[in-house]
Amino acid sequence: MNNRSDMPTRIEVTDTVDLHQNEMNDKGEEIELTVSDLELERETLEALERRGTAEGTDEIEQNIDTAQDVSGGEFEEESHELEEVHSETEEHETDLNERSEAATMDQTKIADAQSAIHSDNANSELERAREAAEQDIEFLTEHEQRSEQARQESERLHQEHENRASQARR
Numbered sequence: 001m002n003n004r005s006d007m008p009t010r011i012e013v014t015d016t017v018d019l020h021q022n023e024m025n026d027k028g029e030e031i032e033l034t035v036s037d038l039e040l041e042r043e044t045l046e047a048l049e050r051r052g053t054a055e056g057t058d059e060i061e062q063n064i065d066t067a068q069d070v071s072g073g074e075f076e077e078e079s080h081e082l083e084e085v086h087s088e089t090e091e092h093e094t095d096l097n098e099r100s101e102a103a104t105m106d107q108t109k110i111a112d113a114q115s116a117i118h119s120d121n122a123n124s125e126l127e128r129a130r131e132a133a134e135q136d137i138e139f140l141t142e143h144e145q146r147s148e149q150a151r152q153e154s155e156r157l158h159q160e161h162e163n164r165a166s167q168a169r170r
Contacts, residue, residue, distance in 0.1 A: 010139055013096065017147045020089040024154035027082040031161045034078055037071045038168035068169065075165050082158055089151045096144035100137050107133035 008016070045064045050057045110130045117123050 007099075013140070013143050016092055017143050017150075020085060020092065020147060021150040023085045024082065024089070024150060027078060027085060028154055028157050028161075031075065031078045031082065031158065034071055034075045035161050035164045035168065038068060038075065038165050041068045041071060042168040042170075072165070072169055075161075079158065079162070082154070086151055086155060086158075089147055093144050093147050093151070096140050096147070100140040100144065103133050103136045103140065107137065 041064055045061065045068075048057075048060065050061075052060075107130055110126055110133060114123055114126045114130065117126060
């Protein structure tokens with residue numbers, strides 16, 4: 001029998017899913033701002049008239065290039081942080097799936113016992129236990145799906161950001 005302290009509560013499961021979702025949203029917003037900076041830096045560089053002095057033009061271009069390098073570095077760092085959150089979220093999804101599968105096995109064992117029990121009162125209690133397992137399965141499945149959908153949307157947006165950042169750095 002497993003130690004109950006190893007099992008998360010429903011509140012902990014919900015909190016973890018919410019935390020990962022919020023972290024993905026926050027990181028995605030940070031990345032959006034950084035990509036917008038990269039695009040603006042690129043647009044600014046392309047829009048320059050470049051009709052001042054050679055030294056002034058070189059210095060302007062170098063400073064804008066440096067700004068792009070800084071923004072590019074921020075993008076890489078933020079991307080890495082987001083990918084870590086994606087990885088943590090995926091691990092949590094796997095854990096929820098394994099817990100749901102275990103609860104399904106428990107439900108089957110309870111149903112098997114119900115078919116062998118002769119007492120109506122005991123059978124009623126086993127039915128309550130089977131229903132509790134069903135509720136747990138539904139809860140875990142719902143949270144796994146919610147987590148997976150949020151992660152997949154975050155990954156899709158991140159891919160768009162990567163494409164935009166790549167275009168801006170050309």
